[in-house]
Amino acid sequence: MRHKLLARPDSPRRLAAAVVALLLVASAQAASSPPLKAGVFDPPRQAPDFSLAGSAGHELKISDYRGKVVLLAFGFTSCTEVCPTTLNTFALARRKLGPAAADVQVVYITVDPQRDVPARLAKYLGSFDPTFVGGTGTEDQLAAVRRNYGISAEKKNIGNDYTYAHSSFTYLIDRTGRIRALMPYGHSPDDYANDLTILLKE
Amino acid sequence: MPRSVTLLGIAAAAVAALGFVGFMPIQTLSHDEIFEIPRGTWARRMSGDKVEILPDHIRLTLGLRDILVLRNHDDVPQIFGPTLMMPGQSFRLPFERASEYQFACTAHASGQMTIVVEPNPATPWARIAWRARELLHSPR
Numbered sequence: 001m002r003h004k005l006l007a008r009p010d011s012p013r014r015l016a017a018a019v020v021a022l023l024l025v026a027s028a029q030a031a032s033s034p035p036l037k038a039g040v041f042d043p044p045r046q047a048p049d050f051s052l053a054g055s056a057g058h059e060l061k062i063s064d065y066r067g068k069v070v071l072l073a074f075g076f077t078s079c080t081e082v083c084p085t086t087l088n089t090f091a092l093a094r095r096k097l098g099p100a101a102a103d104v105q106v107v108y109i110t111v112d113p114q115r116d117v118p119a120r121l122a123k124y125l126g127s128f129d130p131t132f133v134g135g136t137g138t139e140d141q142l143a144a145v146r147r148n149y150g151i152s153a154e155k156k157n158i159g160n161d162y163t164y165a166h167s168s169f170t171y172l173i174d175r176t177g178r179i180r181a182l183m184p185y186g187h188s189p190d191d192y193a194n195d196l197t198i199l200l201k202e
Numbered sequence: 203m204p205r206s207v208t209l210l211g212i213a214a215a216a217v218a219a220l221g222f223v224g225f226m227p228i229q230t231l232s233h234d235e236i237f238e239i240p241r242g243t244w245a246r247r248m249s250g251d252k253v254e255i256l257p258d259h260i261r262l263t264l265g266l267r268d269i270l271v272l273r274n275h276d277d278v279p280q281i282f283g284p285t286l287m288m289p290g291q292s293f294r295l296p297f298e299r300a301s302e303y304q305f306a307c308t309a310h311a312s313g314q315m316t317i318v319v320e321p322n323p324a325t326p327w328a329r330i331a332w333r334a335r336e337l338l339h340s341p342r
Contacts, residue, residue, distance in 0.1 A: 039270075039295030045288050150286020152306045154313070165313075167306045169284060182285055182293070184303060 034198050037191040038172055038181035047072070047173045048148035052109065052135035055121035060107070060135040063177060068105045069199045070173040071192070074151045074166055076112035077124040082168045082185055083108075084128075090170075091129040093192035100200055103175075106132040111153035111166050113142055174199050224326025228333070230266050234294075238273040239280050239287075256283055258310045262297055263332060265322040270295045283307055283315055 047062050047070075054060030062070065071090055075083035087108065094101040108125060110116035113136050116124075121134030136142070146153060153166040168185035172195060180199060183192065237256050246253050262268050271294050274280050274287040284305035287293060297303070300321040307315035323332045 035296070037296070037298070039285075039293055041287075042292045042294065043290075045291065148286075150281055152313075165306065167284070169305075182295070184284065184295070184305065186301075186303070 036181050036195045036198060037187060038183040038195050040181050041179055044178040044180045047177050047179050050145045052137040052141060053118050055118045055125060055134035057118065060133060062107065065105045066177050067175055068103050069175060069196055071106045072171040072173055074109045074111055076110050076164050077116050077120055078112065086170065086185065087128040089189050089192060092189035093196060094129060096189055096193040097196060103200055104196055108132060108134045109145060110134060110136045111142065111164050113137060113139060172199060174202060220330065224330045228266055228323065228329055233267055233269045234271045235262055235267050236271040239276045239282060241275045241277065243276045244278045258312055258315050260317045262317060262319045263322065264300050264319055268297045268319060270317065
């Protein structure tokens, strides 16, 4: 219908009205959906809830953070590259947000329950930002969480030691608890700050 | 007409065509590189059919085709590329930097998926190569 109106305008006034209407629609769309740097899910799904042992000394549930924007990442405290880089990026992004960072919660779930007990998680995460919280549990509990979030984690033995190859991306969960986006590893604090600002304004 | 004049004309036309292809700026209708899981894929896999949808190497080009779009049209959740996708869900991942990106991906035997984002073709030769590749890979 709109196409027909544009194709055969009856008068210059009608054409002008159509152009104005199109501009309004375009600007409304641009205003309603600013681009995220992260990959976006459509439609977004509710973040599956879990109950794990939290680094703060009490039960950790993702649903406890409704009302905040959550950065959810998976890793292990002995990780030498991906995890420290990612957590440092989160800390820098929060600093860029200023007071708005109070509504951003970083949740870090370990893939290494053998070593990452709550106290160790608390000490490790606190070295990046005192507000970060971590979660651990039994092998089965953590495997179920990973399955629900599509996270891979593979234990690799190195002599007497071991490491993990794990998914390195971060989920961005909005204030209503929906998984809105996935940020691949390697994005800058500015990219995170950009997306967090957009989600915080919703 | 002498044969040499004809050959000269053909050569001139070829050079002109090559120049046009090399110097003409590239414009694409869409920046999306789309991969879709068709309905019934899970059932086909369960019946032993080896279904490969997402290659383990994907090439994108900055400014031209730099958005990876994944769509799950199947009836069940699927691990697709880097993420878990619900039935009917799509995932749209833009790239802003030319680089090589590695994703853990259990759907591939290697356990990894690599996305190579190449720089925008800035030279005539790069534009010719990009257009040739597009032509070769375009659906017939």
